[in-house]
Amino acid sequence: MNLKLNISGFLIALIMSITAFAQEGSNQAFWIHEDQVKPSMMSEYMKTSKDLVEACKKNNVKDIQWSVASMDDGTFLSITPIKDLADIQNMNFSDLREKVGDDTFNKMFENFNKCYDNHGDYVTVLVPSLSYMPDGLSTTTPGKEYRVWHRMDVTPANMQKVQSKMKELKDLFASKNSKMHYRIYRSGFGNVGDYFVAVISAEDAMDYDRMSAENDKLMGQEGQKLFDEMFEYVDAYSVKRGSMRPDLSYQASADNTNIAKD
Known part of the structure; x- marks a missing residue:
């Protein structure tokens, strides 16, 4: 048995099945990144989130976008519409990393990681x-x-x-x-x-x-x-x-440098 080929075939079949499900009846799939923020780190998380949005606007990042919803229990959802699972691989921060440099980029996400013990990704439809x-x-x-x-x-x-x-x-x-x-x-x-x-x-x-x-x-x-x-x-x-949080959300624009914070 060729395990590598079997896994590859499984992933292709999985992507196709998710795509078919999302498209059936005009269903729309969303990639969700969930952060379960510690109560003591709420202010730090908000500041870091706004810093990320500002960095994306300033550098006119086009490879990724998201809307944010915050729940009263400290859960934050970053929500991005997708056509299929392949979109998740193609949406990333490589453009931002290249523009701001490794040190600045890594520091930004280290600041995020201090704010929670649990986070993860999934798809909802x-x-x-x-x-x-x-x-x-x-x-x-x-x-x-x-x-x-x-x-x-x-x-x-x-x-x-x-x-x-x-x-x-x-x-x-x-x-x-x-x-x-x-x-x-x-x-x-x-x-x-x-x-x-x-x-x-x-x-x-x-x-x-x-x-x-x-x-x-x-x-x-x-x-x-x-x-x-x-x-x-x-x-x-x-x-x-x-509630939804437009101030923590980012949408690519032809000229994000002129978009004021909400």
Whole structure:
């Protein structure tokens, strides 16, 4: 057995399967880098993140881009849309390293590494067929940077059952013209275990709580029954709150040197 050839064949098949899944039904895959920042290092992490953004803008780095979401528990997500896994290899900081030099570059990422004990990368996939955004599906919601993440961990045996109930819920939301819009993501490459995440945008915490209360009233017993039926197939459920952070995000531009910090 040629182990090298087998591994190579496995990786090619894996990339093809991820690509097919991401493209099916216009699903969009995202590469997520997650940093679990220590409470005592929050200020240092924010400073280092802003230094990285400024360095990329100043040097007009084009090989990589990301948006950042921060959760109230100190988790920071750097989010980059991808077509397939090959994009992850092609998106890197080699351009920045070359422009600022090894010493400056290494120091910057050493400063990051002081801020957490755990971090990692994985892929998550936006599923339009389960998402409810009647005004148009978009991950950017101007004026609504606040985020609430509802995560549902599901066993492989129950994935289809949960998905079926999500479709029923989407239809119910639509029939009642609910004002609570949401996007559904599911686990992808790099995750251990399967899950769905419903992400809801709002202006702030008060706006979300108001919207949630109004939606509960609108859905009534019919909605409660559907949620109860879905949660029979859910192994674990958790809710996190936070917001998008444009000040820690970077988008390549023809002239980033003139982009002011948010």
